[in-house]
Amino acid sequence: MGLTLINKKKHIISLKDLSAQETMDIINRGVEYANNTVELGHQLKGQIVGIYFTKTSTRTRTSFSTAALRLGAQIIAYGPNDLQINTGESMSDTMQVMSRMLDGLVVRTAGDPAVLRAFADQNRMSVVNAMTADEHPTQALADLTTIKQHFGELSGLNIVYMGEGNNTAAALALALAKFSNIKLSFYTPKGYGIDPQTMEYAKKEAAITNTVINEFHDLKTLPDHADIIYTTRWQTTGTTKPDPNWRDTFVPFRVTKELMDKYPQTTFMHDLPAHRGDEVEASVIDGAKSIVFDQAENKAHSAKAVLEWCMR
Template sequence: MKKKRKHVLSLRDLSNQDTLDIINSGVDYARGKIELGEQLKGKVIGIYFTKTSTRTRTSFSSAALRLGAQIISYGPNDLQINTGENIHDTLQVLSQMLDGLVVRTSGPLTELRTLKNMESMSLINAMTDDEHPTQALADLTTIKLHFGELSGIRIIYFGEGNNTAIALALSLTKFRNVTVYFCTPPNYGLDKSVLCYAQKEGKKMNSHIQEVHRVKSLPLDVDIIYTTRWETTGTIKDDINWRKEFEPFSVTERLMAQYPKAIFMHDLPAHRGEEVEASVIDGEKSIVFEQAKNKVHSAKAVLQWCLG
């Protein structure tokens, strides 16, 4: 019997154990505990990105090659979707030719779920408008490498409740005794349904998820300060004065001084002088480039989990 394909579309779809297995595998890859080259030998992986990408596209391409797969890369204008073919037909055709497809789209997650019940091709969400699951898996891999554990981690996230923030909320609720504060500008918070879901799931693990809109409403004893750029890839804000709303949520040296034990994380790319001061992201507390490097190790883990 042909083995059923696995997919990474949303963190909601992954069990707590699935999530931990992927993270642990990423940790092992990062520590050089797994020999490379044979895991995906004979597999063909498609890499289809309709939006710009440096880290995610490179990490999955590099990971697939290092695990022995061959890759076919598609740009935003390469497939017949660009001339009007619907994504369902495109995915169905590609599923007859590829073993796996890594996709970044400009649309919602629901576009990718047309392949949900197909068993011939694994599908990996490399970012949609409403979730960035592989970023969170890479981030948690980095956190576990740095702290040795995920349970009990305390995080403050500053900035917009974007797809990276959503992925963090959905992933961190899978671990015990985690505390996460999402400090977001008013009217730029997490989707309310996602926040409610994360809070409900968090209670099962004795974890606390909270959103606040004032920087002064935060605890001072945390492990990680996390931010993302204010303008998520390809998005435009309706309010022309939105920057004034975001300025109090910039991660500055003064803010970091309130958290002497905390490290700094950022999913990159960064705009120094906006969401973070250069002295913070380039300072000794920053692990952003370690975080970026671990994306390739996490990508190996995701690919192996789906296709290995």
């Protein structure tokens, strides 16, 4: 299935901004790229994409860089100290200038999403959120691409998330709420849950699609069946935890072989980077039920779909 292309540049700042159809278009296109059914090189030929990351990144930065290049674009990479923002130039002036030179800009700030909204306040350059403090939308798009490729569908799945209610968890909730008959259960340590406003929004959206999203702070309500067990590292990029003993709070939410054995048919997912022995046992992430490296590879394929959707 191809994308419905409109000759207008668009932005992906939050999954709240995408309709269910737009989200599925990007996912389906990502699957096509993952399955090598698309001829590469012409989609963004002649365009230039800026890659501006103020925080560390392995997969997201590499995926968008390679995606742009494989689609025929050229890239300019900016580090955290490269722009005149650091010397006092206003964000507005910076973005107005960049929008007259670039066709697209992929940005990771791990900070306030309002900055990304400021980046998108112009009509010449597409802006993609590669992670802010509250949401990691392109991670969720890659995750759903992986799920669609692996299971053939999204509807009807039972997904269990274990660990911190971070920006990856928030994005999963916002993305999966758009699709029908899914059961998504978050198990997060007390005090480290998903932002209540984000959860409330996702639940309201899910009610429309007959999807059920819940969050629990203990493991007493684990479901009898799970198609996917998902976790992330306990220390999210760009964040710290004030409690020096926070790890003790997280230990019960570790994904162990014992937990995986409870669900013989389940699949394990992790957005990486992983810390074996913390959020997941090595035998799980390196085991036969793990698809984490397919998931990582699909970030590059999903990035192609995101850039194509935004910039064509």
